[in-house]
Amino acid sequence: MKKHLVITAISVAALFASTNAALADAQSDYQLAVQQYQTALTNWNVAMKAEQENFKMAMQNWNAAVKAAEQARKDIATKFKSDADAIKARTIAAVTAATNAKDKKAANAAGKIEMDSAIAARNAALEAVVKPGAKPTKPTPAPMPTPPAKPVKPTKPKPGDSTNPKPSKALKA
Numbered sequence: 001m002k003k004h005l006v007i008t009a010i011s012v013a014a015l016f017a018s019t020n021a022a023l024a025d026a027q028s029d030y031q032l033a034v035q036q037y038q039t040a041l042t043n044w045n046v047a048m049k050a051e052q053e054n055f056k057m058a059m060q061n062w063n064a065a066v067k068a069a070e071q072a073r074k075d076i077a078t079k080f081k082s083d084a085d086a087i088k089a090r091t092i093a094a095v096t097a098a099t100n101a102k103d104k105k106a107a108n109a110a111g112k113i114e115m116d117s118a119i120a121a122r123n124a125a126l127e128a129v130v131k132p133g134a135k136p137t138k139p140t141p142a143p144m145p146t147p148p149a150k151p152v153k154p155t156k157p158k159p160g161d162s163t164n165p166k167p168s169k170a171l172k173a
Contacts, residue, residue: 033148040145051139058136065132072129080122087114 091111098104 030148030151037145037147044142044145048141051141055136055139062132062136065130069129069132073126076122076125076129080118083118084115087111087118090114 088111091107091114094107094111095104098107
């Protein structure tokens with residue numbers, strides 16, 4: 001009878017010892033996985049912030065380039081407008097000062113040639129304006145690291161459960 005009790009006690013102790021050891025291994029594996037996850041999450045955060053900063057700088061540079069190109073176009077247009085107005089005024093003055101039709105025709109032709117050269121200079125200046133390029137695209141975020149799964153805790157056997165054998169009456173006798 002004592003042998004049965006000792007064997008039962010040893011087998012129960014072995015059962016609990018093996019589950020405790022397995023639980024301890026699972027727990028330490030989980031803690032290691034949590035540390036790796038935290039490191040991966042920190043690296044992911046740093047990478048995401050760096051991508052956002054790079055995109056922000058690219059957008060600022062692009063916006064500055066767009067503004068500079070637009071200002072250059074406005075300056076060219078303003079200069080052309082003032083040059084064109086001056087050419088028209090000189091042409092009108094030359095035509096009114098002309099005494100005959102031949103001189104008026106020559107003054108108009110000279111004004112047209114001068115206007116054509118001003119237009120060509122404007123077009124060349126517009127072609128020389130640096131184009132800002134394509135708008136930077138917003139970076140697509142990398143997937144966030146997935147947290148480790150918690151280890152499954154073994155369930156304690158309930159009284160009256162078939163996995164927990166009751167001592168038989170035969171052992172008592």
